[in-house]
Amino acid sequence: MSKECSIYFDKRKIVLTNSVGSNFNNQSGLFTCYNTFQELSKILDFFQSTVQVENVFISGKDIQSMLRDLGTMFKVVKASGGLVQNSNGEYLFIFRYGKWDLPKGKLELDEKIEDAAVREVSEETGISNLILKEHITNTYHTYKQGGSIILKETHWFNMFYNDNEPLVPQQTEDISIAKWFSVNHLDGILNNTYDTIREVLGVEGIV
Structure with a gap:
């Protein structure tokens, strides 16, 4: 089964994959194979030094191994967040920095990924009693x-909310809106959000 992992660089991306077959027929970019750590480093340097190459697809047997090697070339920051659904089947989004987003944030010292996800959703939207x-x-x-380029690794969890607390956007984190949306009204979200958020929604089969 074909698997892949995308690392987004603004509107460009590096895709780690165990296949470069028909799944990529409509994709444009540089296609190469993973052989050594040194070659991977050179590919990254080339990608970051030119804007002519929109995407790079790197094929190898072990995606996690490639991802670990790539991670050593950045300062890695871990974060956690949630895709929250309420009893009406609506999903919770926030508006920050001019784009729609899902609530998320960095892990605190020694904090578990799951605990961070619940905490961040609660802090950024004002709701509690979330079911992870x-x-x-x-x-x-x-x-x-x-002067550094940070690689942010965000762990996403499904959550359920069965209450009716008012949403309170965390303005100290530049969040101006927290709002529930039905699946039938996500066009505005999808037209003004990040590729990572589209990826999460895609994995869940929402889009």
Whole structure:
């Protein structure tokens, strides 16, 4: 079975895959194979130094091994978040920095990934009594901080909420809106969100 993992660099991405077959027929970019750590480092340097290559697809037998090797080339920050569904079948989104997002945040010292997910959703939206369910997926994206490029690894969980507390967006984290949306009204979200969020929704079969 074909598997892949995408690392987003703004609107570009590196895709680690165990197959470069028909799944990528409509994709444009550089296609290469994983052989050595040194070659992977050179590929990353090339990708970061040119904007002409939109995407890089790296094929190898072990995606997790490739991801670990790639992670050593960045400062890795771990985060956790939730896709929350209420009893009406609606999903909870936040609006921050001009885009729709899912509530998430960095892990605190010695904090468990699951605990961080629940805490962040509660802090960013003002609701409590969240029921933690299954792990969905992990997403990966990069951003600049000072003179470094950070690789953010976000662990996503399904959550259920069966209460009616008012939503309170965490303004100290630049969140201006927290709102429930039905599946039939996600077009505005999808047209103004991040690729990582689309990936989470896609894994869940929502889009």
